[in-house]
Amino acid sequence: MDICDIAAGAKKASIELAAMDSQRKNAALEAIRTSLKSHQDKIIAANTEDMAAAQMAGLSTPLLKRLKFDAAKIDEVCKGLESLIKLNDPVGKTLSAMELDNGLELYQVSCPIGVIGVIFESRPDALVQISSLCLKSGNAVLLKGGSEAAHTNKILAEIISHATAHAGMPAGWLGLLETRDDVTAMLKLDDSINLIIPRGSNAFVRHIMDNTRIPVMGHADGICHVYIDKAAAIDMAVKVTVDSKCQYAAVCNAAETLLVHQDIAAAFLPLLKVAMDEKKTELRGCEQTRRIIDCKPAIEDDWKTEYLDSILSIRVVGSLSEAIDHINHYGSGHTDAIVTEDKQAASCFLRRVDSADVFWNASTRFADGFRYGLGAEVGISTHKLHARGPVGLEGLVIYKWLLAGKGHIVDNYSGPAAKAYTHKKLDTHWTFQQ
Amino acid sequence: MDICDIAAGAKKASIELAAMDSQRKNAALEAIRTSLKSHQDKIIAANTEDMAAAQMAGLSTPLLKRLKFDAAKIDEVCKGLESLIKLNDPVGKTLSAMELDNGLELYQVSCPIGVIGVIFESRPDALVQISSLCLKSGNAVLLKGGSEAAHTNKILAEIISHATAHAGMPAGWLGLLETRDDVTAMLKLDDSINLIIPRGSNAFVRHIMDNTRIPVMGHADGICHVYIDKAAAIDMAVKVTVDSKCQYAAVCNAAETLLVHQDIAAAFLPLLKVAMDEKKTELRGCEQTRRIIDCKPAIEDDWKTEYLDSILSIRVVGSLSEAIDHINHYGSGHTDAIVTEDKQAASCFLRRVDSADVFWNASTRFADGFRYGLGAEVGISTHKLHARGPVGLEGLVIYKWLLAGKGHIVDNYSGPAAKAYTHKKLDTHWTFQQ
Numbered sequence: 068m069d070i071c072d073i074a075a076g077a078k079k080a081s082i083e084l085a086a087m088d089s090q091r092k093n094a095a096l097e098a099i100r101t102s103l104k105s106h107q108d109k110i111i112a113a114n115t116e117d118m119a120a121a122q123m124a125g126l127s128t129p130l131l132k133r134l135k136f137d138a139a140k141i142d143e144v145c146k147g148l149e150s151l152i153k154l155n156d157p158v159g160k161t162l163s164a165m166e167l168d169n170g171l172e173l174y175q176v177s178c179p180i181g182v183i184g185v186i187f188e189s190r191p192d193a194l195v196q197i198s199s200l201c202l203k204s205g206n207a208v209l210l211k212g213g214s215e216a217a218h219t220n221k222i223l224a225e226i227i228s229h230a231t232a233h234a235g236m237p238a239g240w241l242g243l244l245e246t247r248d249d250v251t252a253m254l255k256l257d258d259s260i261n262l263i264i265p266r267g268s269n270a271f272v273r274h275i276m277d278n279t280r281i282p283v284m285g286h287a288d289g290i291c292h293v294y295i296d297k298a299a300a301i302d303m304a305v306k307v308t309v310d311s312k313c314q315y316a317a318v319c320n321a322a323e324t325l326l327v328h329q330d331i332a333a334a335f336l337p338l339l340k341v342a343m344d345e346k347k348t349e350l351r352g353c354e355q356t357r358r359i360i361d362c363k364p365a366i367e368d369d370w371k372t373e374y375l376d377s378i379l380s381i382r383v384v385g386s387l388s389e390a391i392d393h394i395n396h397y398g399s400g401h402t403d404a405i406v407t408e409d410k411q412a413a414s415c416f417l418r419r420v421d422s423a424d425v426f427w428n429a430s431t432r433f434a435d436g437f438r439y440g441l442g443a444e445v446g447i448s449t450h451k452l453h454a455r456g457p458v459g460l461e462g463l464v465i466y467k468w469l470l471a472g473k474g475h476i477v478d479n480y481s482g483p484a485a486k487a488y489t490h491k492k493l494d495t496h497w498t499f500q501q
Numbered sequence: 502m503d504i505c506d507i508a509a510g511a512k513k514a515s516i517e518l519a520a521m522d523s524q525r526k527n528a529a530l531e532a533i534r535t536s537l538k539s540h541q542d543k544i545i546a547a548n549t550e551d552m553a554a555a556q557m558a559g560l561s562t563p564l565l566k567r568l569k570f571d572a573a574k575i576d577e578v579c580k581g582l583e584s585l586i587k588l589n590d591p592v593g594k595t596l597s598a599m600e601l602d603n604g605l606e607l608y609q610v611s612c613p614i615g616v617i618g619v620i621f622e623s624r625p626d627a628l629v630q631i632s633s634l635c636l637k638s639g640n641a642v643l644l645k646g647g648s649e650a651a652h653t654n655k656i657l658a659e660i661i662s663h664a665t666a667h668a669g670m671p672a673g674w675l676g677l678l679e680t681r682d683d684v685t686a687m688l689k690l691d692d693s694i695n696l697i698i699p700r701g702s703n704a705f706v707r708h709i710m711d712n713t714r715i716p717v718m719g720h721a722d723g724i725c726h727v728y729i730d731k732a733a734a735i736d737m738a739v740k741v742t743v744d745s746k747c748q749y750a751a752v753c754n755a756a757e758t759l760l761v762h763q764d765i766a767a768a769f770l771p772l773l774k775v776a777m778d779e780k781k782t783e784l785r786g787c788e789q790t791r792r793i794i795d796c797k798p799a800i801e802d803d804w805k806t807e808y809l810d811s812i813l814s815i816r817v818v819g820s821l822s823e824a825i826d827h828i829n830h831y832g833s834g835h836t837d838a839i840v841t842e843d844k845q846a847a848s849c850f851l852r853r854v855d856s857a858d859v860f861w862n863a864s865t866r867f868a869d870g871f872r873y874g875l876g877a878e879v880g881i882s883t884h885k886l887h888a889r890g891p892v893g894l895e896g897l898v899i900y901k902w903l904l905a906g907k908g909h910i911v912d913n914y915s916g917p918a919a920k921a922y923t924h925k926k927l928d929t930h931w932t933f934q935q
Contacts, residue, residue, distance in 0.1 A: 406908075
């Protein structure tokens with residue numbers, strides 16, 4: 068099928084999906100779970116094909132690990148579906164209610180965004196996660212996965228489409244794109260697609276943004292910082308820094324740069340060095356750092372680099388505000404932490420650091436939808452519109468304004484004899500009739 | 502000053518503005534109000550210059566009316582400032598609070614977006630409105646107004662900058678752009694500008710979207726519909742249609758197309774025609790319409806046209822779902838109304854019509870920030886991300902995630918001996934220390 072037809076079908080389906088009640092959506096999610104289980108052999112066979120081709124093509128071990136979709140991974144996504152079913156429906160919530168005048172009531176009610184295009188990496192579990200999050204939030208979705216996972220993605224999309232159609236979801240709510248040309252074409256369809264979520268590198272996200280007028284919910288690099296304030300507890304400072312950098316270095320919420328207040332540097336840095344040597348993490352320090360501990364020099368580029376590796380750059384700063392300025396200048400607006408016992412310093416940091424996630428005495432690695440209790444996440448947004456940080460179900464809805472009157476007209480509220488609006492807050496919730 | 506410097510200054514100011522408490526922001530708004538009053542003569546003199554040039558250039562009467570900024574208009578914007586001061590601060594609200602584990606608490610707290618670029622039409626009052634909304638919501642703003650209002654805008658921006666600096670607001674929070682080249686340059690500054698709000702035609706908004714990777718909160722045409730259901734009260738149907746079309750035809754929330762259920766068309770249309778003839782409004786009907794009343798034929802293009810004039814296109818439909826399909830196909834996602842006594846029909850319409858504002862037995866003309874009780878509006882969004890419909894203060898904020906721990910690290914929550922998260926909702930609110 069042509070991408071324009073797929074998108075038109077998704078738009079049509081999205082209208083039906085927006086009006087679907089929670090019970091039926093949950094039944095459809097349960098049908099996906101059952102169907103994945105009963106077609107497990109077929110899925111594994113398709114994945115074996117992808118794995119063989121990837122091995123032939125010489126993919127690296129970490130990439131092969133992400134690509135693999137075996138019984139254990141299928142179990143995991145099925146557990147994810149069970150949790151998702153238990154979450155509240157984000158659609159149909161009354162966000163505000165106000166009487167404009169006697170008998171004229173305005174409700175702001177959450178509703179799906181519509182049609183969402185997601186371009187994701189070579190993890191087949193992402194396909195199940197993203198499509199089920201979209202279904203739960205009433206959105207139609209167009210998916211383009213990594214080409215290495217083509218066979219696995221195809222069978223997964225077929226199973227999900229079939230199971231949900233059987234459970235009464237509108238045909239076409241899930242569309243699978245198979246080529247890069249499809250993606251290029253999708254970016255032009257701003258009449259039928261409401262949001263693009265690209266998961267991938269900074270450069271990739273920028274490329275998407277440069278080539279579409281559809282809103283993009285994207286993710287820049289994760290250049291995360293830990294700042295050790297002069298009033299930090301030194302043991303905690305070491306522990307939080309080690310966890311932020313070393314607990315899993317290859318991910319976006321790992322720290323890349325450590326900022327240390329000059330008054331605590333001499334006491335703190337030698338202890339940190341011992342801990343980091345144990346973790347076999349390379350340190351790159353500014354001049355002042357290297358007067359205290361032995362390490363490689365950090366150059367300007369280090370402050371701008373997401374290593375995604377066991378390397379940490381270190382800079383000694385003269386004040387809290389120098390730390391904040393460094394973060395707002397070099398950071399990527401992802402996650403930044405302060406370690407301090409001084410409440411006022413913490414407050415100043417949390418308020419002035421312009422990032423999605425700002426932490427006080429906690430590891431940057433907590434920045435994650437699951438840890439936040441959001442359920443699965445569709446991505447982490449470093450933009451400052453709509454949703455910020457880990458994006459779960461709530462990030463996949465918007466609202467509409469519902470006004471219910473008794474024949475009210477504006478003409479009665481204008482001119483010399485104008486009626487006044489009451490603008491009285493209401494406690495009532497909007498309920499759609501079935 | 503160069504636009505890059507202006508934007509960099511605005512970014513710097515935005516960090517300070519984000520940390521500003523409500524009292525000081527309100528004092529600055531009050532300072533604007535006082536200063537506009539005390540410099541009234543200067544403002545009127547500048548505006549007289551703009552008006553003279555506009556008259557020389559042959560601007561139309563409605564445009565001249567919009568451009569005029571006299572004592573009455575100054576009074577009006579000052580009243581607007583008074584109301585704005587009384588509104589709640591949208592910044593610093595705790596949107597959600599959750600314990601992740603003992604002593605580890607996550608808060609979702611509203612904060613300003615950052616730096617907002619607004620391109621607006623030739624109404625000098627818009628400059629005061631937009632900049633004060635931005636100040637109240639803690640955002641820095643770059644403004645570009647219509648060139649016809651250049652002198653008035655310049656003096657207004659100077660007065661506002663001066664008054665607010667005196668009241669302790671950070672220098673550079675308000676930047677005035679003076680040329681089109683500045684706008685072109687601004688669109689490239691995605692490092693320092695977080696949101697563009699273009700106010701103007703559909704084509705203009707699209708042009709902006711095609712030339713920036715900064716998120717755009719825009720407004721498409723207002724192709725609004727009124728649908729008269731078979732279960733409509735006929736008198737109410739006439740009244741709501743007349744108000745929706747004729748109360749003020751030149752605005753985006755005026756109706757352009759009337760859809761009528763075939764079962765009620767013969768009873769309703771003749772009465773409507775009498776009312777519309779009185780209002781000197783031209784009717785253009787589909788074939789079925791013209792079998793019932795005498796009017797010009799409507800062609801395909803009529804369903805896609807925002808007349809902004811005393812013209813109404815009429816189409817008879819066979820069913821509620823045909824009306825919904827027409828609206829979702831030809832509409833612009835702005836405002837659409839159903840007139841009916843049938844609750845279920847209303848519910849179906851409100852749920853399935855994919856527009857920002859969906860009304861039941863009320864005129865489309867109610868779609869407006871002031872009427873909604875939002876205070877002034879910065880624009881009406883027909884996009885489906887972040888904010889939809891009339892956008893007031895709440896649309897100018899986003900949130901950040903604040904996590905406060907006692908040295909918590911992720912390593913304790915992973916591996917075989919992993920601690921479990923509690924994910925317990927909290928009733929507490931985040932408070933920044935002063």
